[in-house]
Amino acid sequence: MKFISFFIVALLFATNISSQEIKSPSEFLGYEIGSRFTRHHKVVAYFKYVSSTLSNVKLEKYGETNEHRPLYVSYISSQENIANLEEIRKDNLSQTGIIAGNATNKKAIVWLSYNVHGNEASSTEAAMLTLYELITSKKAWLKNTVVILDPCINPDGRDRYVNWFNQVKSTPFNIDQDAKEHSEPWPSGRPNHYLFDLNRDWAWASQVESQQRIAIYNKWMPHVHVDFHEQGINSPYYFAPAAEPFHEVISDWQRNFQTAIGKNHAKYFDKEGWLYFTKESFDLLYPSYGDTYPTYMGAIGMTYEQAGHGRAGLGINTDEGEVLTLKDRAAHHLTTGLSTVEISSKNAEKLNIEFKKFFDNSNLNYKSYVLKNENEDKMNRLKKLLDTHEIKYENAKSGRVKGYNYNTQEEDKFDANNTDLVIHTNQPKGKMVKVLFEPNAKLADSLTYDITAWSLPYAHGFNAIASKSKISSTFINDTKTVKNSIDKDAYAYISKWNSLDDATFLGALLQHNIVPRYTEKSFSANGKSFKKGTLIILRNDNRNPGFDTKIIEIANKHQRSLTAISTGFSELGVDFGSSSVKPIHKQKxxxxxxxxxxxxxxxxxxxxxxxxxxxxxxxxxxxxxxxxxxxxxxxxxxxxxxxxxxxxxxxxxxxxxxxxxxxxxxxxxxxxxxxxxxxxxxxxxxxxxxxxxxxxxxxxxxxxxxxxxxxxxxxxxxxxxxxxxxxxxxxxxxxxxxxxxxxxxxxxxxxxxxxxxxxxxxxxxxxxxxxxxxxxxxxxxxxxxxxxxxxxxxxxxxxxxxxxxxxxxxxxxxxxxxxxxxxxxxx
Incomplete structure (x- = not known):
């Protein structure tokens, strides 16, 4: 027994020594943070070094960018918490109803996201400093807190900016606003590889970074999420609380705790005499931001904005005649990051209690959204998006449904059938369902930071009804696999034209030197009606020996159902030799x-x-x-x-x-x-x-x-x-x-x-x-x-x-x- 006690004491002593001896970012990199920009691979190297040295830090790769840079999150907590990380995760999810469980979690889960805009580059520097402070001087907060730290959401954009800056900067850096190092060229480092603003992509998940990040985010569902940004060089620091309009699903607790967090930050900024502002400019409405998306998932979602952006470089003279340096910018982000962890740790139990309450969706006005399926390709695209966010859906049971009709903008009804989609709000992510599907978001203020309409039935092109009653539904596994067969007697193969998937199929045909046609007029053949735009692939236009094999291969790959026609003589409408049936040549x-x-x-x-x-x-x-x-x-x-x-x-x-x-x-x-x-x-x-x-x-x-x-x-x-x-x-x-x-x-x-x-x-x-x-x-x-x-x-x-x-x-x-x-x- 004495041996075991001695062993534990020795182990704790060794752990304490190792955490004290861990290298700071500056010691590891060989230069002081803020004296230069750190390229992404060196940031990753520091996080790998810390996680391999300390047992209370775990590093997880969650994805890769278009330019093949790795995406990581770091889990920072006490040794005991890291050892029980999976149990903590599951306990937290059970509070939401996403998984079954006893909902006993009492740990605060704080997610800090840095550098979503690549040229707002001070935040990744601050991420390394924040990691170091948490594992050295702020370990006490980690006893009841798990910090998830993403040091760089947008590595492609960051390195685009950093590489450019390193090529043009003066030595020493030039603080004159007219200097070239303060005039970033097109397209800037702000966006990702495909020049998308990743801070507008959380809900739409069009980019690989977003898709991979959302997958791991939804495994955790944190209580607090911070998105670190930069703004113009002359602006004071911005932190919570946010500005109006707040979306109506945001709870009083979420509003109030934003204020509590802001006051905690203010305490530290006041001490240093740093300027800041709150309650202006940055609202909580548009659902695809790094503050609103987490908010609609139950978190305290916030944006922090430091002056600087791509203009500031290592240092710049502001309009007020003060020199704003990268060191200053990193220090400010470090301060708010640590302050966020501190107040979350102090309120861990309350965060969990209120987080659990958020997932009670009984008071939502609309209970079900019913989308009529007139286009299977469009329906599949919507299902894929819902799957990304782990939002549940079912098929309607046949019968009449009534409610707000999106097409007529009034109370109406239509007959539903089992191919129609139903999304209920009595599910864990019911508030996000409301936000994404509601016909018209309620606006408390006309001054907003972004678009004010995004309803998915409009965006995806569906006739839909929002019902105040729960619509009867059931799950039907209707996954179908299209498998076309060669027909050597086919005069032509016919394919529909009413979705983007059809256009992708057409593009593939053209790239394989298959010449399709399209019809400007409707026709009927083989007992079927075909609409304007229908693709007609004639054997006469494609006389190469492998025509049948290739077109069937391409159609099956793209899951396009082909109709083989044995004659060019239509039962109704134009024949295939009509001038209204026009060839589509490969377009450059x-x-x-x-x-x-x-x-x-x-x-x-x-x-x-x-x-x-x-x-x-x-x-x-x-x-x-x-x-x-x-x-x-x-x-x-x-x-x-x-x-x-x-x-x-x-x-x-x-x-x-x-x-x-x-x-x-x-x-x-x-x-x-x-x-x-x-x-x-x-x-x-x-x-x-x-x-x-x-x-x-x-x-x-x-x-x-x-x-x-x-x-x-x-x-x-x-x-x-x-x-x-x-x-x-x-x-x-x-x-x-x-x-x-x-x-x-x-x-x-x-x-x-x-x-x-x-x-x-x-x-x-x-x-x-x-x-x-x-x-x-x-x-x-x-x-x-x-x-x-x-x-x-x-x-x-x-x-x-x-x-x-x-x-x-x-x-x-x-x-x-x-x-x-x-x-x-x-x-």
Whole structure:
């Protein structure tokens, strides 16, 4: 017995010595933190060193970026807690109802996330300091607290920034704001490899980093989550509590504990005389942030913002004449990080009690959301998203359901069947279900930081009903495997066209040199009806010996069901030799990038083609556009951007000549401004503002100017539009489409061309905030249009259907524009 006691004492003594002797980040790296930026592999090396040295730190790899950099989280706690980590995790999950258990957890679980924006680089430096302080001077807090630390959410963006800075910086660093080291080039280190803002991707999970992070996040469901950021160089530090609007599902406890955390931070900042602010700018509404997503999962979700960003470098002179250094920035983040752990440790029991209460969803207004399945591909995409977030769904039982109808925006009913999807709110993540599916988020304030509409039935293109009664449902395992067979007697193989999956299949056919056609008119064959846009792959167009084998192989890979037709003579409608059945030739596509474009918009296009359509594009720098031989390309895409310097008079003449020869020019968002009101283009800006409006603005009091200005803005609101679905640009759609409008800029109907998507005179915003003046410009305005020009055409997309890759129902418009318009014309 004495030997055992002596052994335990010796072990504790040895552990204490090893933690005291652990190297600090500066000792390990060989330079003081803040004196240079640390590249990602060295950050990983330090975390590996600590976890391999100490038994109260565990490192786990949870993923890998597009550029093959590893993603890690570090678990930091007491030795006893680390030894029982899996038990703590399960006990915590049992409090949510996600797994069965006794819900006895009393440990606070705090997740600290750093560097989601790659050029907000001080936070990863602070992450290393925070790790070191927790394992040395702050070990007492770890007795009842598990800290999960992600040192760098966005390694690709961080290294893009750090590598650039190291190449251009002065030695010693230059604090002059005009110095090159304070002027980061396009696309900056902020986004990830595909130039996505990962802080807007939590809910949509379009990026590999998000998908992998959410998987491990949902294994833990922490009580507190902090997302560390940076803002402009002249801003004081921002920390909780957040600004209005708060989403209505956020509990009083979540609000109040944010305030308690903020006061704890203030104590330390006051002592140092550091400036800070709270309750301004950063609200808790849009669900895809690193503060709101955790909040809707029961956590105290917060954003902390330090001055600096990509401009600050190692040190910069602010407008107030003070030098802001990387050391300062890291110290501030270190302080709030430690303060968060401290107050969480002191309130561990209360955090668990209130966390458990959050998962009582009995008071939610809507009990079930029913989505009618008219498109299996779309349904599968939605199920995949729900699976990512571990949200449960079932199939409806046949019968009539009533409630709020998303299509009509009124109380209504429809007949449900067992292919329709039901998502109930009486499940652990019921509040997140409400947030993602509610028809219209309640807004306490019109001044918000992001879009105010995102409802998944609109985004994914479903007719849906939100019911205040729980809808009867059951789970049906309806997974089907498509397995087509070769038919040597087939005159043609037929495939539907109404989803992005169909477009991906088409892209694969083209890349394998199979020539498909599409029909501009409906027809019937083999007792089946086929709609406009249907793909027809004729044996006559594909006379190579392996035609049947290859097309069946591709169709099975993409799970496309083919109909073999033995004759080109249709039972109804056009025959296959009709001029309305047009060939689709392999399209060579160029996308403009560079400083004239929004990096985010270019990234959306790039990501769409590479990862979803899986079809090659050529990336052309905007500075080279005027010198590029456009005749090499069939399609040119201009992402959202500002092209005044690129599309000058001579370049516009060149573009018009290329278009007339058969090219398809696709302009998205602000790119339309380069063609509006210009000679040779029929696009016209629509304005209804009057001189009286201007006079009223001039008399607005100073303190009301910001709030008054939002009357002219639409930053993300849903509007119902009308489609001419007889036009190829709208093939695969119904006659109505719900669009996410991102701008108050509107355009008149095209006088010369086709108004394929438009807002009629009775248009109103369906969901989200739209400024009272801006909304007046929307009725009788253009959404999607084609302006024929010679043998080619210009496609106008006023609203961006690829925005953040989450408005799934809009993506087929882009595929239609690329593959169905002018693709029958060989250059």
């Amino acid at each position: 596509i160029a996308v403009v990038s560079g400083k004239a474009t929004s990096s985010l918009s270019f990234g959306e296009v790039w990501h769409f083609f590479e990862t979803q359509l899986q079809y090659p594009i050529t990336n052309i720098n905007s500075t080279d556009f005027g010198y590029t031989d456009l005749n090499k390309y069939d399609v040119i895409i201009l992402p959202n951007g500002y092209y005044n310097a690129v599309l000058n008079k001579s370049t516009l003449t060149k573009v018009k000549k290329w278009t007339r020869s058969g090219g398809t020019l696709i302009a998205i968002g602000n790119a339309l401004k380069s063609f509006a009101n210009k000679d040779g283009f029929s696009l016209k800006t629509k304005k209804t503002a009057t001189k009286e409006d201007d006079k009223e603005n001039n008399l607005t009091p100073f303190e009301d100017r910001e709030r008054k200005s939002v009357a002219n803005l639409i930053t993300g609101s849903v509007f119902k539009s009308t489609l001419d679905n007889s036009h190829p640009l709208a093939f695969g759609y119904n006659k109505e489409y719900f669009s996410l409008k991102l701008s108050g800029t509107s355009y008149s109907y095209l006088e010369e061309g086709y108004n394929v998507g438009y807002f009629d005179k009775n248009t109103k915003n369906i969901s989200g905030y739209a400024g009272s003046k801006a909304v007046k410009n929307v009725p009788e305005s253009l959404l999607f249009g084609e302006e024929p020009m010679g043998r080619g055409s210009v496609i106008y997309m006023v609203d961006n259907p690829l925005f953040r890759s989450f408005w799934e129902n809009g993506k087929l418009f882009v595929a239609n524009a690329v593959f169905l318009l002018n693709s029958d014309k060989l250059k």
